[in-house]
Every structure is written in C-alpha cells, then in structure tokens.
Amino acid sequence: MTTTAIFGSHVLAEQDGQPVVLRDRWVITEGDRIAAIATGRPKADIVLDAPGRFVLPGLLNLHNHCFSEAVARTHTEDGAGRKSNGSIVYTVLLPLTKTGLDIFTAEERMAVARMGVLQLLKGGATTVMEPFRNGLGEMFDAALEMGLRFYGAPYLFSTADAKADASGQVVYRGDDGAADLDAWNALHARWEGAGNGRIRLAMSPHATDTCGPDLLRACAARARELGAPITTHLAQSRQEVDTIGQRHGGRTPAEYLDWLGLMGPDLLAAHCIASSDSDLALMAARGATVLNCPRVFARGGTTAAFGRFAEAGVRTVIGTDGYNMDLLGEVNAAAMISKIAAGRPDVAGAPELIGAVTRQAARAIGREDLGVIAAGAKADLTVVDLTHPHLQPLHDPMRALVWLANRANIDGVMVDGRLLIQNGHFLAGDERAITRAGAAAIEKLWALPEAQAAFNS
Ligand SMILES: [Zn+2]
Incomplete structure (x- = not known):
C-alpha cells in the first residue's frame, strides 16, 4: 500500500x-x-x-458540463447567441451538443471528455458531478482513466429533443422518458462502483420543464432503491416558472418536485434563481441542496447569489456549470455576487464558501468520507501554493x-x-496532446453551417 x-x-x-x-x-x-x-x-x-x-x-464541483462548456466558450459572452428569450440553454446549448453527439466519432467524444477532466483536475476538483447527454458515455471512460472521482449524471428527458419555440417556451412532447430510464439503468449496471468506487451515478432528470410527472416519479423511486443522489435543474428562468404553473395547476417548479416526492435531502437542484422565498423555505424544510453556479448567470447579466440561498437556510454548494470550470474562480464570484446582491460585505464569508466546496458538498451527496481531512476519510486532497507574490x-x-x-x-x-x-501538472498524460485533440473535436462542430447560423441569425 x-x-x-x-x-x-x-x-x-x-x-x-x-x-x-x-x-x-x-x-x-x-x-x-x-x-x-x-x-x-x-x-x-x-x-x-x-x-x-x-x-x-479535495474540492467537490457538483454541477458541471464539460461538453457544453467547451462548445460555448467565447461564443456566448457579451450577449452572443441569445435570442428573444434571453437564454442560450434551449436555443443553443442543447441543440448544439446533441448535434455534436451525432457527428463526433467515439474518439472525438473521448477527446472532448479528456480535455474536460484535465481542466477540472487542474482547477483543483477531486469530485465532479456531471450531468450530460446519454450519448456521451465517454465521460465515464475519461474519469476512470484519468483518476477523477466522478458522479456521472446521464440526463433523462420526457421531451427527448428539448427545444424552445419562438416565444422561449420549451416544446413538450409528453411523458416518454422510459427509454432514458432504461439507458440510465444500463449505464448504472456498467459503471457504478468502478475504479475502487470512484465512479458512481446520479439520477439526473434534466429539468422540471423537460420532465413530466411519470418520469420524475420513476426517477425518484429508482434512485432511492439504489441510494443514488438525484440532481436536476430547477427554477432556471421565469419562463420555466410560467410553464410549470400552466401545466401543473399553478404550482411553482419547487412545489411540482415536492408534489412528486423528489424534494428531499438527496436532491441537488441547480440554480433555483427564479425561486420564491416560500420555495426556498420549502427546500430548507425538506433538506434539499441548491447548486449555485454564479458565473454562468453573471455572464448573462443575471444575479445568482449564494448568500440568498444560504441565508434562507438551504444547504448551498457551488459548481461551475457550463462556464470556465474554475472552481476557485467560481467561489470568488459567489463571494462578490452575494455581497453585491445583499448590499452588505458580511454575507457569504470565506469559511462558509470553502465549506460549500468541501464538507457541505460531501454531505449533499451523502459522503461523510469526503470533503474533510481526518483519519479514515478518503485520501482526496487539493494543495494550493500560497507562496505566490499575490x-x-x-x-x-x-x-x-x-x-x-x-x-x-x-x-x-x-x-x-x-x-x-x-507542481501544477497532470502526471498521467500529455496535457498539450489532450488539449489539442479536444479543441480539434470542438472545432469540427463549429465548422457546421447550423452552428454558425445559431449565432449569426
Ligand atoms: Zn446545468
């Protein structure tokens, strides 16, 4: 040993x-x-x-998207690609990543996955939860190969080809998520516990407006049978709140999940920016976790303040989502944005924010053996060099x-x-070769006419 x-x-x-x-x-x-x-x-x-x-x-980054982050970088800042509904999730990211999965070879998918894992490790993350499309199973291979602790979260959709119409409403085609649950189960059978237990799965119904009641109930039942954490996108936009209210008798997205039995200590809900105060009180009462990713929203001019969720008593952890994958940068942004939002400097202090990427994050996935340096805990460590002049x-x-x-x-x-x-360098592979191959694959996607059109129209 x-x-x-x-x-x-x-x-x-x-x-x-x-x-x-x-x-x-x-x-x-x-x-x-x-x-x-x-x-x-x-x-x-x-x-x-x-x-x-x-x-x-070891730092935990519990909400991240390697593929769409690499696709979107420098294409979506300064308002690029945003249509009338102001969001790029349904107009750009989901359609483009789906196209990518259709045209990439297995080798190209692996190249993108390796580049993502390298970026995460170099940013100090030891555990990553990554929601992604079923077609990107190479994320598991890359995490296993490169040594990351990984909670793969292959999406389940009721609306398999989720797209927004001209008004920004997600087109919903009924509750047909059974195939995705079958695919999830197959990935679970193949990967759960691989790499000395490093590789796990999380149940990952995509969002409240892309998943109907039958699928969400089935997801919760299966996840609880297996003890898998459940993660989803919740109250990401005003549009989503309106959509869920119309479809489900005036319920908010948080009430919708609670009605279906998903709102509990095993739920990690990304964003929640369009949550009401009573939604947050409900989440706090149920012991659910908010995954706060402030920079991806700051990029679009929207406030996602860690401090708002934490002060409401909800366990709040920090992830990078589809932006930059720099967890320390994200923690810094969480501090600044919380203080601006509150109009006070004494919210979201350093120990609380560090807790949000260590101990609290580990608890959110039921892991007492992570996020802490103590005898008997898993040997996951992040070491920062404090000798720099700054x-x-x-x-x-x-x-x-x-x-x-x-x-x-x-x-x-x-x-x-x-x-x-x-010494800041990846030991088990050639960083430059990994980056070159990943970038080349992403460039292939951007060479497509429909990718160009998504931004130029
Ligand atoms: Zn996300």
Whole structure:
C-alpha cells in the first residue's frame, strides 16, 4: 500500500465538527485513506515537503458540463447567441451538443471528455458531478482513466429533443422518458462502483420543464432503491416558472418536485434563481441542496447569489456549470455576487464558501468520507501554493483562498490516494496532446453551417 506524506504550512482540518486551519502539519495517506495528521516528519513512499502549501480536502464541483462548456466558450459572452428569450440553454446549448453527439466519432467524444477532466483536475476538483447527454458515455471512460472521482449524471428527458419555440417556451412532447430510464439503468449496471468506487451515478432528470410527472416519479423511486443522489435543474428562468404553473395547476417548479416526492435531502437542484422565498423555505424544510453556479448567470447579466440561498437556510454548494470550470474562480464570484446582491460585505464569508466546496458538498451527496481531512476519510486532497507574490504576506489563508487565489495556484491534486497533479501538472498524460485533440473535436462542430447560423441569425 502506497503511503504519501504532504507537508502543509496550513492544513484545513476539523475540530469538534468546525473547520480549523492547523499550522505546519503533515497529512499522511495510506492507500486510498487519510491515515493521520502529524507534526513530526514521517516516513512515507512519497514525501512532498514544499514550503507554503495549503492542504485542503479535495474540492467537490457538483454541477458541471464539460461538453457544453467547451462548445460555448467565447461564443456566448457579451450577449452572443441569445435570442428573444434571453437564454442560450434551449436555443443553443442543447441543440448544439446533441448535434455534436451525432457527428463526433467515439474518439472525438473521448477527446472532448479528456480535455474536460484535465481542466477540472487542474482547477483543483477531486469530485465532479456531471450531468450530460446519454450519448456521451465517454465521460465515464475519461474519469476512470484519468483518476477523477466522478458522479456521472446521464440526463433523462420526457421531451427527448428539448427545444424552445419562438416565444422561449420549451416544446413538450409528453411523458416518454422510459427509454432514458432504461439507458440510465444500463449505464448504472456498467459503471457504478468502478475504479475502487470512484465512479458512481446520479439520477439526473434534466429539468422540471423537460420532465413530466411519470418520469420524475420513476426517477425518484429508482434512485432511492439504489441510494443514488438525484440532481436536476430547477427554477432556471421565469419562463420555466410560467410553464410549470400552466401545466401543473399553478404550482411553482419547487412545489411540482415536492408534489412528486423528489424534494428531499438527496436532491441537488441547480440554480433555483427564479425561486420564491416560500420555495426556498420549502427546500430548507425538506433538506434539499441548491447548486449555485454564479458565473454562468453573471455572464448573462443575471444575479445568482449564494448568500440568498444560504441565508434562507438551504444547504448551498457551488459548481461551475457550463462556464470556465474554475472552481476557485467560481467561489470568488459567489463571494462578490452575494455581497453585491445583499448590499452588505458580511454575507457569504470565506469559511462558509470553502465549506460549500468541501464538507457541505460531501454531505449533499451523502459522503461523510469526503470533503474533510481526518483519519479514515478518503485520501482526496487539493494543495494550493500560497507562496505566490499575490498571496504574501499571508494573514488569513481562508480569505486568501477565496479572494486572491486562482486556479493557476493549484499545486497538487490527489484522488483516492493517487497523486494526479504535482507542481501544477497532470502526471498521467500529455496535457498539450489532450488539449489539442479536444479543441480539434470542438472545432469540427463549429465548422457546421447550423452552428454558425445559431449565432449569426
Ligand atoms: Zn446545468
């Protein structure tokens, strides 16, 4: 069993259930587990003793879309691609990613998946939950191959080819999600528990306006039979709220999920920006989690304030969604946007935000063994180099992490006891080759006339 000892000038640990930053400690791992936090220099197979490192529990990014992020980058900023309904989800991202899956070879899909996983690891994430279309099963292969801890969340739709009409309403073709549930079950049978348990599945009905009652009930029943977390998009827009109200007797999207029995501690609901205060009270009462992804909305001029959800008493965690996949950048944005939204500086403080990508995120997926540095926990670690000039002198490492650090300061990443990133570089593959191949595949999609038309019309 491989042992590794990593020296941290600062180590984020827990005392009596509260986060505490310890000075000058060694974090020792043995196989896939954390063995101890020690003061004296230990003996180990691998010893990392660079000065000025902040050793954190492995960061969890529980809402991410590798494929649509890579497709959209630099095409959708500054209002590009937005039609009358103001959103690019149904007009651009879903149709284009579907087209991509139709035209890519398996090798090209794998190239895109590898580039996404590389980007996530270099950003410091050790656990990622990724909702994606069924046709992109290569996400599982790439996560397994490259060492990431991965909750694959293949979408289920009632409306298989979800598109918005001219008014922005999603065209709904009835409750025909049985085929997607069959496909999900097949992926579960193939992948659940692979890679020493690193690879798992989450149940992932796409959204309230693309999934009807029968499918959502079936999803909840199956997920609970298996103990799989459930994730969906909830109250992403005003349009969705109107649509659900019209279809389901005036219910809000949150009430719709509650009516169908989905609203519980195992539900992770992305965005919730069009939720009412009473929706948030309902989510808090049921123990559900909000997945807050502030930057993808900031890009479109919309506020998605972490602080609003957290202050309503809802467990709130942070993900990158389809934008940039830089978790530290996202945490920084969560801090800023929360303070602007509240008009006060004393909301969404650094320890709370770091908790949202460590301990709270782990709890949201029922994992007491993740998001914490403690003996017996999984050996998932994120190491940040605090010796950069923009981080010195260092008075408060938690604030430094949220306010000043960025993804280029990620020095080490360990998942399941295996060191994947060292000195900021991926150890088990050629970064430049992975990036080149992924970019070439995405370019093939952008060469299509319909891709050009989506943005130029
Ligand atoms: Zn999403």
